[in-house]
Amino acid sequence: MIATEGRAPVLSLNGITKRFGSLTANDSITIDVVPGRIHCLLGENGAGKSTLMNIVFGLLEPDEGEIRLGDEPLHLTNPKQAMAAGIGMVHQHFMLIPVFTVAENMVLGNEPGSGGMLDLNSARKLVRELSDRYRLDVDPDALVEDLPVGIQQRVEILKALAKGATYLIFDEPTAVLTPQEIDELMVVMQSLRDEGKAIVFITHKLREVRAVADDITVIRRGKVVGEADPSAPEAELASMMVGRNVSLQVTKDVSEPGAERLVIENLTVADPSGAVAVDDLSLTVRAGEIVCIAGVQGNGQTELAETILGTMVPLKGTIDLDGVDITRAKPARTLKAGLGFVPEDRHRDGFVGEFSIAENLVLDNLDQYSRLGALNLKAIAANAEERVTEFDIRCTSYTQPVRALSGGNQQKVVLARELSRPLSLLLASQPTRGVDVGAIEFLHSRIVRERDQGTAVLIISTELEEVESLADRIAVMYRGKIVGLVAPDTPRDVLGLMMAGIDHEDAVATVQEVHSNE
Incomplete structure (x- = not known):
């Protein structure tokens, strides 16, 4: 047991095992979560990280092992019991009501007031107090649907803090954030740690782990395979995750683009609800180059890919592949025209x-x-x-x-x-989502090889590291528009501002101004 003098007790997981039929998702895992420290659970998708934390939050019950809070055993069968024990969870997919205000979301299910009257003033006061204390800068009267994703995540954090959470679980919290929002979240996590909170940070992103971790536990195929020092090189952490040495760099020569192969002009597409998802978008991809579309998920990338394939019909605009109009072609025809398609959800569509x-x-x-x-x-x-x-x-x-x-x-x-x-265009959407580091290395090499054979390659990815590694050009997409086409060595903070809707010139000026004031 680790001592935490003057702090809350250690949350201990001892020999936790969870099976789903013949699959052992967690195999006798033992971990101490210490207040005042950020404990990163590092492992590939499917390693068992989220299953373990769902047990801690009462969403699942272990088949073997126990959870203890200090010297007291905890038997958690639902989230309400976990929250009563001071355990909170910030989910990857937010549990917020978009049409409610921040204050209304904060007290949902535990509304203050009497005689059937809702006391929103108390809720507003609580938001302000917690927001000021933890420097979260959240307006209690703002509608959630009007807030940027990064601020919505802060609302989730406030909800956990309002319920008295001492042990905070962040489950893949950066998946839907811009680089700037990720940096801001790291600061928030460090602030919470310094206040004495225990943070469990579930991730597979090595850069983020090294930025904030005090402790690192690596999980592979349901087992703890080791502890690591936060200063360990990324290559060492990656090898622990997959069990062998892997290269984290994409090796490729400078591209030699040829003729235009994919030409999209003034494309507008509505989503199933009728809202415009792709907004007057134009883009060209040439033979022998990789164009990567960067952006936070939900900015029209899915609709763009499906329209190129032919499963969605645009409101206006044209799509040509090697001079052939495929704007309203069925998928069978676009595939015969030379399209290779890797969908974002392989289980559903691949x-x-x-x-x-x-x-x-x-x-x-x-x-x-x-x-x-x-x-x-x-x-x-x-x-x-x-x-x-x-x-x-x-x-x-x-x-x-x-x-x-x-x-x-x-x-x-x-x-x-x-x-x-033989392909004219390879369109790959989230090509390495849910894939281990070793497989990523192989998939990237094959994509580059296809480029070198003269295929035009269009990659849609929310992983900025992947975009920077693969791209010969980066197209940044925001709310259905391409806000800029830039080189792959464009600074990360400039890309982050563009992913928030700022055009390239203004993003560069903003970053230069920030740096000059430092």
Whole structure:
């Protein structure tokens, strides 16, 4: 037990095990969460981090092990019990009512007042007091739907603090933030730590871990594989996460762009609710270059990708691929025109989980593997053998169902299928989401190789490190518009301002002014 003189007791997890059928998500995990420290749980998606914290927050019950608060055992069966013990959780997807004010969201479910009358003045006062104490700068009367994402996250933090949380769990909190908002969150977390709060920071982003961690526990496949020092090099942390040495740098030569292959002009697209998601957007991608679209999720990237594929129809504008108008073409036609498509949600749109690896590898190219309505099973098997080797798909057999593979290997199956035919354009949306560091290294190398073969490559990614590593040009997207096209060595703080809607020239001027005043 770690001593914390003058502070709240240590929250101890002892031998926590959680199984889901034959899958052991947490395997005898032991961790101490110490007030006044930021404890990072580092591991790839699927490593068991969120499952562990859902147990701590009472959303799941362990099959084995115990949780103790100091010397007292905690038996948590629901979040209400966890909050009563001083445990709060800031979820990746916010639990806020958009049409309510900050004050109304703060007291939702525990409304102050009497005689059926809601006392919002008390709620406003509470927001101001907590906001001032922790330097969160939140207006109690602001509508949540009008707030930037970073401020909405602060409201979530305030909600936990209002319930008396001493132990705060942040579950992948930076996934929807701009770089500036991420930096601001790091400051908030450090402020909370200095106030004596215990912070558990769940992430797979090495840069963020090294910026704020006091303690680092690395989890791999449900087990604690080691503790690390915050000063450890990123390469060392990455190797702990995946169990082998990996390169974190994308190796590529300077691009030599050729002819225009994808030309989008004045494209406007409405989302299913009728709101404009893509707003008069124009963009060109040339042969032999990678253009990365950077931006916070929800700024029209999904609608843009689906319109290029042909599953959404634009209100106006045109899309040409190698001089062929595909603006309103069906997906089958755009694929035949030379589009390779890697969707952002591979489970929903990228493969059929019950189908074998071999079957998934020919899903959008069945004409080549059939004759007179009969499949050529020998050709499908031969193709599978070749692709499994070429793309290093880790499996027991190409007859194995894709659902049984890891996330990285599932994504390799999708990419292998799309790159198995000549392409004019590779469109990959969130190409490494939910993929381990080792698989990311491989996927990036194949994307660069496709560029070098003369394919135009359009990457949509919310991971700024990925954008900076892969891009020959970066297109920053905000509220359906391209606010600027910039070089990949553009400073991160400039990119961050552009991701918040500021054009390139003004972003550069703002950053220069900030630096001159430092």
